[in-house]
Amino acid sequence: MLIHSAAQLLTLAGPPQRGQHLGSLSIIEDGAVLLEGERIAVVGPSPELLARYPDAPRLDASGKVVMPGFVDPHTHAIWGGDRAVEFELKLEGKTYLEILQSGGGILSTVTATRQASTASLIAQTRARLSQSFRHGTTTIEVKTGYGLDTDTELRMLDALLALHQEGPWEIIPTFLGAHAVAPEYKGDPQGYTDHICKVMLPALAQWWQAHQGEISQPFVDVFCETGAFDLEQSRQILTAAKQLGFPLKVHADEFDNLGGSSLAVSLGAASADHLVTTSAADIQALGRSDTVAVGLPGTPFGLAHQEYTPAKAILEAGGTLALASDLNPGTTWCENLQTTLAIACRYMKLTPAQAIAAATVNSAAALGMQDRLGTLEADKQADLLILDVPDYRHLGYRYGINLVHTVIKKGMTFPIMQELE
């Protein structure tokens, strides 16, 4: 198929964009892209490709922007239940204790997730994946972490595998048994850490052995934070995971700076995520490393906090900055990565071009998949968006709605925008 006549074809060609290079869209005006099966075959000017491939089926993108599909490298999109009542209680001024007593907080989601059947988890998650896909996310990382016991955590992986195989979305799974201290280990984070290392990670390795080739290898992630896992416990879990051969991610510096991002760098993690209270030294460490710095601006927005990931400092340090939604039931339930970009422009002071690069080529790098995803270049996977806007800057500028006209995933076309009858 030949998609042609795009007002702007954003190729994002080249490697992940470090530091001040962030925002190189490599735009072809009146651009075209030829797809062959699941792959991109040729990218270039429309007149040239139209002449060279006169017999290819055509898709006219006149007046529209064509770009790589969004890669969302950090979500908690699988969970049971919701926390809508808790959201209202907080706004009514109820205390944390009152909210806990009324059944709120992360452990309420753990309870609902444990109680949900796998079929119910799949159904609840499918609705969110569908929204995410319709809003342009063609590849989505999804973490476990609302089970906190081996059985539920593995059931979450089973559900993710089933949803990945169902598609059209592509799921990159992450094991986050270390999302919070399991209720069975209340007050004993070291005990739960030991349990993760000795029981859960080996069980994960078994799961992966059984399912290798059916989905990409799970990352292992840790919530390195006051009240969750301290630096040493995080190191124990990540080291054990690394010894088992799993790639790593770290939740670092969301509320407190414990050194999680330097830990991520020292262990060669693919990414360190959140990075709100990151120290200058940690930012320098990230800047010198290949560990991608993932900002999650929906989370401070969702919490009405004032502090966001310090994008400017990360870019000045030469870091590779990516963006993700952090989709989760507690702090930010938004499947629309376009709105995440709009928040990033306003509160992380990214330009639209920077935000787009951070959510495509750089977020692919946060999953170690920059060779396959995130740009429009020959031999990359045919994951594209056609946006119903004449200029890429409408991303960021506009917010709260869906600008996606068509999603193309592995060469398959999904029309999204419907005319109002």
Next chain:
Amino acid sequence: MLIHSAAQLLTLAGPPQRGQHLGSLSIIEDGAVLLEGERIAVVGPSPELLARYPDAPRLDASGKVVMPGFVDPHTHAIWGGDRAVEFELKLEGKTYLEILQSGGGILSTVTATRQASTASLIAQTRARLSQSFRHGTTTIEVKTGYGLDTDTELRMLDALLALHQEGPWEIIPTFLGAHAVAPEYKGDPQGYTDHICKVMLPALAQWWQAHQGEISQPFVDVFCETGAFDLEQSRQILTAAKQLGFPLKVHADEFDNLGGSSLAVSLGAASADHLVTTSAADIQALGRSDTVAVGLPGTPFGLAHQEYTPAKAILEAGGTLALASDLNPGTTWCENLQTTLAIACRYMKLTPAQAIAAATVNSAAALGMQDRLGTLEADKQADLLILDVPDYRHLGYRYGINLVHTVIKKGMTFPIMQELE
């Protein structure tokens, strides 16, 4: 038609909700509503209505929320062009002067609007009205104000009239010739004020005489602000409009407190809008009046400002608080009022219930239309939403996507949510 089995039917029954009364949703669980033509006939429990009207065509709302359509009482939804480049220039740190020199600012929209044909204005605006409608806004106020000359301002009204007659949305027009000082009167706001009073308002009166009965009577609005119209000029314009019989609105206290909201109260305006820098005395004046206080939280969000309309103080003073999108090309381009509500919850600290009341029954009052719109009660207009959520609190809690399953406008059904094929 009988819409039945709603998990929650939010009737919002009763008058506009002043002060601490804000947030009374009057929920009927397992609720039903019988529509007859363009009107609501009966509201009540499903078992009762299903038994009483066995032959009515049915629409099953099981597991869903049914509520009044949103009324958006403050938008600038009609304009030519866009300001996407300006948005990026600002984020690149360009100065106001550099942006003006590159063709940015409100006057660039005035130029684009003047240059647009009426047909082009209609086409550009239709796309925004369609988005707004699909996201649940069944009645939308739209202001002129990017013409700033008689011809273009009246062409904007002509376009709004055509779009209103086309539907399915219902447009409430507002004349905002006093949106900014016209370029022809640069440095002479008093001269432009006199021109509005002596030339433009009489032309508006003529327009209205020609079109009475085809659309609701236009409001007249003024941007009372440093750099636009001072308090005395605002008074002159509003007084002239009032003498011609037009209902009034005022843009007050967006950036500076000039006394615009007390002026609105003293002239009996339907609403005072923005209200970010409103003084304590002005808040008290609003609280004692029937002038509705309209918060526009998308605007500070769009500008990444920290200050929002002080909802708590307005409610404590007994004011009638409404919410609107302020949809415009300069500060906030978001057609999704659900996202506006989500911002209001986080930054104005409204509960979901308060935000819902502020965007239905109270925003109807901001248009003086509380007798016809904004609640689900017998004899009100059949403007309803069916939301694909089990609990009203998902409004506010979730953001950035569309939770609307079906819009019903004047009894006509518009399915919105499509399954992904």
